[in-house]
Amino acid sequence: xxxxxxxxxxxxxxxxxxxxxxxxxxxxxxxxxxxxxxxxxxxxxxxxxxxxxxxxxxxxxxxxxxxxxxxxxxxxxxxxxxxxxxxxxxxxxxxxxxxxxxxxxxxxxxxxxxxxxxxxxxxxxxxxxxxxxxxxxxxxxxxxxxxxxxxxxxxxxxxxxxxxxxxxxxxxxxxxxxxxxxxxxxxxxxxxxxxxxxxxxxxxxxxxxxxxxxxxxxxxxxxxxxxxxxxxxxxxxxxxxxxxxxxxxxxxxxxxxxxxxxxxxxxxxxxxxxxxxxxxxxxxxxxxxxxxxxxxxxxxxxxxxxxxxxxxxxxxxxxxxxxxxxxxxxxxxxxxxxxxxxxxxxxxxxxxxxxxxxxxxxxxxxxxxxxxxxxxxxxxxxxxxxxxxxxxxxxxxxxxxxxxxxxxxxxxxxxxxxxxxxxxxxxxxxxxxxxxxxxxxxxxxxxxxxxxxxxxxxxxxxxxxxxxxxxxxxxxxxxxxxxxxxxxxxxxxxxxxxxxxxxxxxxxxxxxx
Amino acid sequence: xxxxxxxxxxxxxxxxxxxxxxxxxxxxxxxxxxxxxxxxxxxxxxxxxxxxxxxxxxxxxxxxxxxxxxxxxxxxxxxxxxxxxxxxxxxxxxxxxxxxxxxxxxxxxxxxxxxxxxxxxxxxxxxxxxxxxxxxxxxxxxxxxxxxxxxxxxxxxxxxxxxxxxxxxxxxxxxxxxxxxxxxxxxxxxxxxxxxxxxxxxxxxxxxxxxxxxxxxxxxxxxxxxxxxxx
Numbered sequence: 001x002x003x004x005x006x007x008x009x010x011x012x013x014x015x016x017x018x019x020x021x022x023x024x025x026x027x028x029x030x031x032x033x034x035x036x037x038x039x040x041x042x043x044x045x046x047x048x049x050x051x052x053x054x055x056x057x058x059x060x061x062x063x064x065x066x067x068x069x070x071x072x073x074x075x076x077x078x079x080x081x082x083x084x085x086x087x088x089x090x091x092x093x094x095x096x097x098x099x100x101x102x103x104x105x106x107x108x109x110x111x112x113x114x115x116x117x118x119x120x121x122x123x124x125x126x127x128x129x130x131x132x133x134x135x136x137x138x139x140x141x142x143x144x145x146x147x148x149x150x151x152x153x154x155x156x157x158x159x160x161x162x163x164x165x166x167x168x169x170x171x172x173x174x175x176x177x178x179x180x181x182x183x184x185x186x187x188x189x190x191x192x193x194x195x196x197x198x199x200x201x202x203x204x205x206x207x208x209x210x211x212x213x214x215x216x217x218x219x220x221x222x223x224x225x226x227x228x229x230x231x232x233x234x235x236x237x238x239x240x241x242x243x244x245x246x247x248x249x250x251x252x253x254x255x256x257x258x259x260x261x262x263x264x265x266x267x268x269x270x271x272x273x274x275x276x277x278x279x280x281x282x283x284x285x286x287x288x289x290x291x292x293x294x295x296x297x298x299x300x301x302x303x304x305x306x307x308x309x310x311x312x313x314x315x316x317x318x319x320x321x322x323x324x325x326x327x328x329x330x331x332x333x334x335x336x337x338x339x340x341x342x343x344x345x346x347x348x349x350x351x352x353x354x355x356x357x358x359x360x361x362x363x364x365x366x367x368x369x370x371x372x373x374x375x376x377x378x379x380x381x382x383x384x385x386x387x388x389x390x391x392x393x394x395x396x397x398x399x400x401x402x403x404x405x406x407x408x409x410x411x412x413x414x415x416x417x418x419x420x421x422x423x424x425x426x427x428x429x430x431x432x433x434x435x436x437x438x439x440x441x442x443x444x445x446x447x448x449x450x451x452x453x454x455x456x457x458x459x460x461x462x463x464x465x466x467x468x469x470x471x472x473x474x475x476x477x478x479x480x481x482x483x484x485x486x487x488x489x490x491x492x493x494x495x496x497x498x499x500x501x502x503x504x505x506x507x508x509x510x511x512x513x
Numbered sequence: 514x515x516x517x518x519x520x521x522x523x524x525x526x527x528x529x530x531x532x533x534x535x536x537x538x539x540x541x542x543x544x545x546x547x548x549x550x551x552x553x554x555x556x557x558x559x560x561x562x563x564x565x566x567x568x569x570x571x572x573x574x575x576x577x578x579x580x581x582x583x584x585x586x587x588x589x590x591x592x593x594x595x596x597x598x599x600x601x602x603x604x605x606x607x608x609x610x611x612x613x614x615x616x617x618x619x620x621x622x623x624x625x626x627x628x629x630x631x632x633x634x635x636x637x638x639x640x641x642x643x644x645x646x647x648x649x650x651x652x653x654x655x656x657x658x659x660x661x662x663x664x665x666x667x668x669x670x671x672x673x674x675x676x677x678x679x680x681x682x683x684x685x686x687x688x689x690x691x692x693x694x695x696x697x698x699x700x701x702x703x704x705x706x707x708x709x710x711x712x713x714x715x716x717x718x719x720x721x722x723x724x725x726x727x728x729x730x731x732x733x734x735x736x737x738x739x740x741x742x743x744x
Contacts, residue, residue, distance in 0.1 A: 415561060416593055421582020426611035434598040 010342020024367020056135035064143035070281035093453025100295030130206030150184035163270035247358035303490025317472035336398035361456030382461035441507015520567035533723030537695035542706035545716035
């Protein structure tokens with residue numbers, strides 16, 4: 001039988017992930033100690049974290065259902081483009097989207113101007129409105145993709161049968177669509193709830209104050225304003241309890257997640273030919289598209305005039321971000337390949353890679369800070385720590401793309417490789433890497449874009465000397481230098497899109513076989 | 514020489530036993546009803562299935578525990594004999610060396626073999642840009658450069674159609690058998706055995722009966738073979 005070397009690389013990758021997820025957790029729990037009292041502010045933070053996550057999940061899913069239905073049963077020019085656009089939130093940095101949303105819904109945004117012209121006041125979106133709005137901006141597309149996938153999984157013959165029986169839309173909803181929604185929607189809502197409990201950058205930029213502080217934001221403030229590491233550790237433990245419970249629930253409810261293609265074919269729906277339904281679907285599609293496009297368009301329009309003549313600090317931060325993104329993406333791919341390979345001997349290796357899903361950046365950051373603070377100046381470690389943490393956080397996505405692909409390569413070509421004694425590096429070189437180009441490119445693109453846009457751990461560690469571009473943009477916003485912030489945001493958006501495009505293209509080039 | 518000593522292989526509920534030897538050079542056909550265990554015997558010989566009992570010897574050396582790539586044999590399957598992302602030249606060169614650089618000597622060897630199987634000028638085509646017959650020729654070329662004493666063919670030309678299949682089997686006879694190799698050919702077509710194999714192994718009910726001269730066997734078939742040939 002084929003001898004296989006011990007998966008040393010897989011053990012190394014597993015140790016890497018554990019050092020970045022489990023170890024910080026242990027440190028946080030140890031530092032938090034046994035007994036601690038929660039203040040009124042802490043309880044408010046817990047309440048707000050749960051409330052905004054519930055609202056974000058409900059609104060995202062509630063709006064996604066009509067949008068997914070309209071996309072499932074209509075053909076129109078630009079449908080493909082719109083569905084591609086639904087993947088954009090995986091790539092658009094949070095801080096960029098926040099600036100775009102402010103440009104539309106903010107106190108000096110587009111809607112505010114319209115309201116002012118009509119003589120109304122405009123409240124702006126800081127606080128819970130903004131937090132939920134930003135979360136919906138990111139998760140409505142995700143929910144739409146998940147639910148659309150469910151819709152397209154209903155066999156076309158059933159709709160044909162329904163049409164031949166003359167069922168009206170209400171019957172079809174009850175018989176075909178409701179059972180699908182009941183299966184898909186809870187998992188989608190729980191996944192979004194989970195994502196929203198760990199989203200730090202949105203709370204940092206749009207939340208704040210006693211009424212809109214999440215636990216993650218409270219951790220950050222405990223660091224920054226009070227340097228109260230004990231309190232940060234207590235809050236981090238609470239945060240972990242929330243995400244851990246949410247992750248367990250999400251996992252229990254999860255159906256197959258959708259990253260890739262397969263959403264291209266609309267189903268012919270005879271029942272949907274009624275004019276009223278046409279108008280309804282068209283309205284939903286137009287509104288959905290505008291909701292996604294307007295903020296991004298605003299970034300481009302506001303950023304373009306400010307792109308030239310940005311402060312030097314922005315370009316330095318951009319260079320740092322690119323450096324971080326390249327290394328982080330490389331680390332992600334190496335770890336994902338090692339774990340996917342190791343998982344062929346022991347499934348546990350793949351499970352380890354998914355630890356990052358339940359990890360929150362601020363909890364990891366707190367743990368690593370506690371761990372490293374006595375040893376070295378955290379600011380000097382800001383970039384290495386960010387590179388490693390970003391890699392651990394994008395690892396689940398990469399693994400999701402690479403592990404099944406690797407298993408398929410081995411299933412299809414492994415026998416030939418065994419017959420030719422392709423072992424070790426030769427097997428990677430002649431079989432695995434060439435066959436995995438596409439998923440590697442895709443995963444590297446996602447990891448690079450995620451790392452470019454990340455505003456999490458870096459906020460705890462960095463000082464003015466080593467800020468990344470998202471952190472620099474946040475600082476410009478905090479200093480009310482909105483023109484520079486808009487220009488820098490456009491630069492960041494362009495970098496993130498370019499990084500994804502380059503990696504994804506690289507994986508596709510002459511890979512026609 | 515390929516020898517099976519008390520070999521027993523089990524796959525699921527199927528069991529195959531073999532206890533015989535095939536002598537080089539020449540082409541030895543393995544025939545029998547589908548599901549009788551033809552491919553099982555071949556997979557065990559190639560090292561993809563571990564036998565429960567018995568030994569496999571090639572030229573006197575016990576290879577039973579060896580990894581597939583470490584056995585002194587080459588193998589072609591029904592499909593998947595080429596890496597689709599590598600061109601014909603590289604697919605053949607992998608039979609010589611798995612290093613990135615190909616020495617000038619290896620290069621001319623590969624080019625020579627590709628010419629012998631009729632693929633001169635098509636070295637840098639990807640498998641997808643070659644016809645089914647040409648793909649089989651690339652795989653055969655790799656077997657030729659590997660230059661191992663035993664070659665296992667598990668119906669690698671089954672998808673080609675009768676005329677092309679005959680052509681490929683003629684090429685196998687003209688190259689491999691002529692070079693002194695022992696070729697074990699699994700086939701579902703008794704005619705292939707009659708036309709190309711000097712010896713034939715008949716597998717029925719999980720028992721592989723040792724090789725017999727093909728013409729003599731077909732002229733005077735045992736009852737099980739007679740029943741199989743009637744279908």
